[in-house]
Amino acid sequence: MxxxxxxxxxxxxxxxxxxxxxxxxxxxxxxxxxxxxxxxxxxxxxxxxxxxxxxxxxxxxxxxxxxxxxxxxxxxxxxxxxxxxxxxxxxxxxxxxxxxxxxxxxxxxxxxxxxxxxxxxxxxxxxEVYPVEIFLCLHSNMENVTTAQFSRADNIQSIQRAMCQAFSVPPGSECRLWMKSSDSNCERLRNIHVSVLDACLSSGMVRTNSSDQDSYRGQPGVCGLTNLGNTCFMNSALQCLSNTPPLTEYFLQSSYLEELNFTNPLGMKGEIAEAYADVIKQMWSGRHYSVVPRVFKTKVGHFASQFLGYQQHDSQELLSFLLDGLHEDLNRVKNKEYIELRDADGRPDQEVAEEAWRNHRRRNDSVIVDTFHGLFKSTLVCPECHKVSVTFDPFCYLSVPLPVSKERVMEVFFVSLDPYAKPVQHRVVVPKAGKVSDLCSALSEMTNVPPTQMVVADVFNHRFYKIYTTDESLSWSVLHDDELHRPAPYVAIDWDPEMKKRFYNENEAEKYVKHASMEVPQQQTTVQLQECIELFTTVETLEEENPWYCPVCKKHQLATKKLDLWSLPEVLIIHLKRFSYTKFTREKLDSIVDFPLSGEPPSRYDLIAVSNHYGGLRDGHYTSYAKNKDNGQWYYFDDSKVTYAREDQIVTNAAYVLFYHRQDKIRKPTLPAPNTSPASSTQPANDITSCKDDGAASYVTMETD
The missing domain is CATH 3.30.2230.10 (DUSP-like)
Known part of the structure; x- marks a missing residue:
C-alpha cells in the first residue's frame, strides 16, 4: 500500500x-x-x-x-x-x-x-445518493451562472443564503427567488421555509407566460413530457396510455369525476386518478408542446415508495402500478362483497368462465376493467392421480417470454507466455450455464493451447481481480477488462529515461491483435410475436417452491400447468420479458420480435403504441411510438421531444411493451393525417420540443432591490 x-x-x-x-x-x-x-x-x-x-x-x-x-x-x-x-x-x-x-x-x-x-x-x-443540482444566477446578470447541489431536505432559505454568498449580495437586501425549470417555465418561490423537495415537485404543469407558449396551437396529444431526472420510464408509459383512445376519451370527457372512489381502502383516495387526469387534459389541450408532470410524479412516489427519488425504473412496472391505482381509484364497487369460489366439478368451460367473470365484476368494476381486463384459462393436472383442475382468472396485461438461446458469446483476451507476443482478442461461444472449463475448451480450439495450461482471470483496473478455477460457473463479470488502458495503481518503477526507452515501449504495450473470430458479424436473432405467445401457453411443471395442493391426494404436488387465453380485452397490452434472470445468468435479450402493426383475422387487433427500452440491464433510456387517435399519424416520443414516425421504423429490438386496440372498437380518425415526407420523420412534430431538455435541473434566479 x-x-x-x-x-x-x-x-x-x-x-x-x-x-x-x-x-x-x-x-x-x-x-x-x-x-x-x-x-x-x-x-x-x-x-x-x-x-x-x-x-x-x-x-x-x-x-x-x-x-x-x-x-x-x-x-x-x-x-x-x-x-x-x-x-x-x-x-x-x-x-x-x-x-x-x-x-x-x-x-x-x-x-x-x-x-x-x-x-x-x-x-x-x-x-440521497443524487442531490438536486440547481443552476443559480442573478436576475440582473443571467449570463453569470453557477451550479450548486442541495439536499431535498434543505429549505429554500438555504438556497437563498448560498446565492447571497455566491453573488456577494449585501446583508439586509430584499430578495425574491424564481424557479425556472428546463422548459422555460417560471414560478415565484414565495415560501422560503418549504423544502427543496416540495418546491421542486409542487408546481406541476406550470404554464409559461412566454409568447411561444401563449401562441402555440398544436395537434392535441402531440405533446412531450419533460424529463424530471431519470423519469423517461414514466414518460414512455404515460405516452402509451395517453394514446389509448377509450381511456383518454374517458378522462377528456370528465367521466371519471362521477366515479372517483374516495373510500376504497385499496385505492389512493382518488389522488392518482385526479393527477393522471390533469396530465391527460394538458397533453390533449393542443396548447402545450411539452408538459411537466411534477404533481403526477409526486403522487406516484407518495403511494409507491419504490418510485420515490430519481433513480431509473422499469416502464412496465410503473404501468402495472398505474393501471392498478387507476382501477382502485375509479372502482364503481363501493363495498366489496365476499364471494365463495366454486370448483369447476366437470361443468362446461363456458359456464365456469362466465361465472368467474361475473364474480370478478361484482368486486371490480371500472374503466380499467372495461378496457384492459381479459380472462386466462388455467389447467392444472396432478402427476399422481391425474386430477384436472380448471380455473379462470382475470388479467390486465400479458407478460410473454422470449425464446432464450442456451449459448452466449464472450469476448476474451488470450495472453501468451511468450513475452513478445501481443494479447489476442477472441470471440468464443460457450453454454450460458457453462463452467470456466467450457471457456478454456472453446479457446483451446482457436489457440491450440491445452485447456490445462490456461489460467482464467478477471482483470480490473489492470490488476488481477480474481483467478477462477475450472469448475466455477461462467458469470457475466468474468473476463471483463473494462480498464485495459488505465495505468496500474500501487506500482512505480523509478528508472533512467534512456533505460525506459530501451526496454519499455508504452505504445507497443497497449496494442493487441484481433482474432479472425472478431470479424465474423453476429447474427441478429428474430422471433415472431406468435412464438412468444405460444411459449407463454406451453405446458410447464410447477417449481418446488410453488407446488399445488391436490384435493384428491391431500398433499402438495408438482403439477403440470397450462395457461390459455380465454377472452381478450378491448385493449391488449403485451409485455415482452426482455430481462432474463436465472441462477446462472442475468441478461437483456436484444432479439428483434417481429410484431404485426395491423391484424388479420383471427387476431383482429391493430397496434396503437410501443414502449421502447434502449440499453442494458442496469441502465438505459425509454421512449415510445404512438398513433394519434384523431389523425391516425404515428409519432415518436422522446421525453419532451416529439417527431413524426413511419410504420417501418416501429419494429425494433428495443420494443418492450406493445399496445393493441381491437379493430371493432377503433373509431376512424376525424382529421386528415399531416403531410409527411421520409425526411420529416426526424423533424419535430410539436414545433418547439426539440429544444434541449436538461432533466431535473432547475434554474433559480434572484431579484434584489
Missing part, C-alpha cells in the same frame, strides 16, 4: 475482527433523517469482503485503497455517473463503518469521500 492515500491508513485489526465489526454496523445501523452515509464502489467492497473472509493477510484478494473511480463521470469534477444502481455499482455504509474502512485502508489520492445524507421523504427515509 502506498503512502499517498488521502488519509494515511492505520494498522488494521485482524481480518476476522474487521469482518465482524463492519457486518455488525451494517446490520444494526438504521436510517435516521440527517445522518451521514457513504457511497463505496461495489467491486472494491466485494473484494474487501472476499479478503477478510479468507483470513489470510497475504491473500491476492487484498483490495488496496478505497477506490471509487468507476463511480465518477470524470476525475476532474468528480460528478457521479448517471443511473448508478445500489448493490450493483455501489454500496452504502454508515458513517462509523466508513471511518473504520478509511482508517484501515486509506483512500486513493485526490478522491473526495462520497458523503450522503438521509432525507425524510414522503412515507419513507432514504439515503
Amino acid at each position: 502506498t503512502a499517498n492515500s488521502r488519509c494515511s491508513a492505520a494498522k488494521p485489526p485482524g481480518l476476522e475482527t474487521q469482518r465482524r465489526e463492519i457486518e455488525s454496523l451494517l446490520r444494526e445501523c438504521e436510517l435516521r433523517a440527517g445522518d451521514s452515509w457513504y457511497v463505496v464502489e461495489h467491486r472494491w467492497f466485494e473484494q474487501w469482503k472476499e479478503f477478510v473472509e479468507t483470513g489470510d493477510q497475504n491473500s491476492s484478494s487484498f483490495p488496496g485503497q478505497i477506490d471509487n473511480t468507476e463511480l465518477f463521470e470524470d476525475l476532474d469534477s468528480y460528478h457521479l455517473k448517471e443511473r448508478l444502481v445500489e448493490n450493483e455499482d455501489f454500496v452504502l455504509v454508515p458513517a462509523e463503518a466508513w471511518h473504520k474502512l478509511l482508517a484501515w485502508y486509506g483512500m486513493v489520492d485526490g478522491q473526495p469521500p462520497l458523503e450522503r445524507k438521509v432525507v425524510d421523504l414522503p412515507s419513507t427515509l432514504k439515503v
